[in-house]
Amino acid sequence: MQAEDIELVLDAEQRIYAFPWTRGNFEDSLASGYTARLMRDGNQLVGYAVMMLILDEAHLLNISIVSGRQQAGLGSLLLESMCEEARSLGAQRMVLEVRQSNVAGRAFYDRHGFAQIGVRTDYYPAEQGRESALVLEKIL
Numbered sequence: 001m002q003a004e005d006i007e008l009v010l011d012a013e014q015r016i017y018a019f020p021w022t023r024g025n026f027e028d029s030l031a032s033g034y035t036a037r038l039m040r041d042g043n044q045l046v047g048y049a050v051m052m053l054i055l056d057e058a059h060l061l062n063i064s065i066v067s068g069r070q071q072a073g074l075g076s077l078l079l080e081s082m083c084e085e086a087r088s089l090g091a092q093r094m095v096l097e098v099r100q101s102n103v104a105g106r107a108f109y110d111r112h113g114f115a116q117i118g119v120r121t122d123y124y125p126a127e128q129g130r131e132s133a134l135v136l137e138k139i140l
């Protein structure tokens with residue numbers, strides 16, 4: 001992902017999430033040198049992911065498949081490639097947060113061998129108040 005891709009990514013992000021990342025979140029990620037990848041089918045954006053590496057830990061900050069292309073195996077391909085890249089950069093584990101109410105996301109990570117290691121109470125904004133995040137980990 002480059003600065004010129006942010007417009008397109010932001011448009012997808014806003015269609016996918018009730019509480020989307022802002023333009024600033026993507027700009028800051030690129031400015032910080034996080035690993036930010038696009039997944040394309042031809043010249044069409046179908047997904048993207050952002051990952052931060054700290055020593056031997058990779059933190060997956062965002063992984064998204066565009067609306068209309070979900071549940072067709074693309075997220076699995078993208079996640080596997082992020083795990084592979086993290087491993088090649090020296091990470092030994094991958095950590096992420098997922099909304100407690102995100103049933104599909106939780107099933108997705110479960111399927112990929114992530115296990116819960118904690119809870120961050122009231123981590124996310126929600127329709128009514130706040131919502132907790134489950135902290136998941138996968139040993140790479």
Ligand SMILES: CC(C)(COP(=O)(O)OP(=O)(O)OC[C@H]1O[C@@H](n2cnc3c(N)ncnc32)[C@H](O)[C@@H]1OP(=O)(O)O)[C@@H](O)C(=O)NCCC(=O)NCCS
Nearest residue numbers: 063064065070071072073074075076098104105107108111
């Ligand atoms: C979560 C997400 C990245 C998964 O990518 P995807 O391409 O839709 O998922 P895949 O087709 O690779 O699914 C792999 C497995 O995940 C699980 N899964 C995925 N979507 C699911 C859903 N809607 N309901 C239940 N399980 C689901 C299933 O176990 C599935 O395996 P199966 O197809 O053999 O049943 C994608 O659906 C997405 O972007 N969702 C919205 C944003 C989001 O929630 N991101 C994660 C936030 S932490």
